[in-house]
Amino acid sequence: MSRGKFEHLQACTNADGIIAAVAMDQRNSLKKSMEKLVEGSGTPEAITTFKRKVSQVLTRYASAILLDPEYGLPALQERAPGRGALLSYEVTGYDPQVVGRLPHLLPNWSARRLVEVGTDAVKILLYYNPADAGWINEIKQAFVERVGDECRALDIPFFLEPLAYDNLHPEQSFEFACLKPGYVRSIIEEFSRPRYGVDMLKVEIPINSAYLAGSHSFKGKEVAYDWQEAREHFQALAATSKLPFLFLSGGVDDTVFREQLELAAEANVPFSGVLCGRATWKGGIPVFVNDGEAALEEWLQEQGVQNVQALNAVLSQCARPWHTIYGGLEAIEVTD
Template sequence: MSTIPSITPGKLAGLRALSDERGVIAAAAMDQRGSLKKSLAKEKGVSDLPDSALVEFKELVTEVLTKHASAILLDPEFGLPASHRRNGKGLLLAYEKTGYDAATPGRLPDLLDLWSVRRLKEAGADAIKILLYYTPFEKSAVNDHKHAWTERIGDECIAHDIPFFLELVGYDAHGGDEKSVEFAKKKPDIVSGSMAEFGKAKYNVDVLKVEVPVQMEFVHGTKAFKGEAAYTRAEALEHFRDAALNTHKPFIYLSAGVSNPVFIETLELAAESGTTFNGVLCGRATWKDGIPIFAKQGPKAFEDWLNTKGVENINNVNEALKSAHSWFDKVGVGAEVPA
């Protein structure tokens, strides 16, 4: 007896467009804006760069890496020219403004002024991506604002029958150092609590894009370990399992700016834990090391680097994704359902 899909035709088509034939999302991420501009300017030794530099950087990354990815995440501000060079692969478009207002408590989110889900879909998006800074331990008034904001976006995606990817990035509600061992100890509860909250039906999220529930440099017994432990390897594996149990939704891991070797080891740990993760949206772990090359040696040298080291990086990720699971069962469809 066939299962009745729990997903609409438009959302199903969008997810299929972003996935490989196994139903695994092997997507590259290139929606960085403010942080990328600062990094490029710093490496070039200037205070600012023209927008055209960001556009060109995104075009080169997209053209090379989508040959080895199932999809690409871009922003509509600087990434639309790159979207036409994605080798026929799926397209996610970001809907949120980059960064957050540090002067306002709670890292409140905001949407791009001149965009809507309708406009992003008309620009070619197969799915909508939102980044939300979130911790369950924030003041309830702040989180209530974030909950309502996310509900509105979920409803907008329903109206246009397009998948909604919610990217959750944790932080310390009390302003503590997020690179410290103290924060590393809080991270499992932040990640698990966030996945539990936004897996609720009222948000209408289709895929959760989440951090792994540990900080790898604090996992004793890993290659990434730097000498100060927040968890044993066995405890880290349990944190992966606990976080995954907090949602029935498809979920994928983000690379969070770590190096390629650290991200690969992270995915190996996820596989060892037995979690049914459904892929990745991986950005900086594939192209970050090329920033100084683009800034100092120019676009051609960067393209050459992408075609060698960049491709090697993304193929490392693809190899690790052999342990990822299809999202088909989570949304009640079989592999035989046509695109």
């Protein structure tokens, strides 16, 4: 592994080699959450302030933070000393009027410019449906290859966050819950290939716990999998990946996300940590919108920190160092 990629990956980990990172690169979704509460509240200034407060408080208990260059640069500068930095490179969201959920890069940014403002890694979110038309997925594959080549040239880690979707079924439907494990495996298999230059996969939990009987979020109706089947889906995911991988929270509550991570550990899945966003800080949105910055800071100091520490406790028992998949640090040859 090249020295730059190795050292910047290490910069994003805790002392145990696990990535326990806060994800705070939400843009449109954060704006919409604010606007649902009070129309006009999701201003650029408000979004920037929210990110700053989350960074100031929660990075004291995290190994790194993921931000965006549009609203997050002040927050990047106010993270706790010694914490890693990741920056998103993609335009947030997608145009629902255009087929294929095609990705776009921020037009006034490059991987080089992200490095110049202090990132340790470049992150891309990509919507991907393995069953899409070939021309759609070729566009997306070439897109990832280009970003991988940029990161390789700059000797900076490349984190890829592929999100599964289906053209027929909503992501929260029972039908999609049944398809999701296979989609996630197929996506991981594709983007583990060396041609893409990905260093770390940020992957979805391969099940929807709302359809797992007995889980915290079970809806009490349709069952897509039992606990043994759920464990097998986690194991199949791990067997497919040739790269270290993190789990994303996908917006579920913190108790649900911790349960999912514990299930992964039961399945002996060697995940390398988390990039966890809304599960830790989304409860602060109404506090901020209704009561202001000082009230948000108080909430973060209490509930936000509690959420992160509870997640860290699970990671200390369940996660493995990122280099485990390579046989440990001693098995990695760092080249200049």
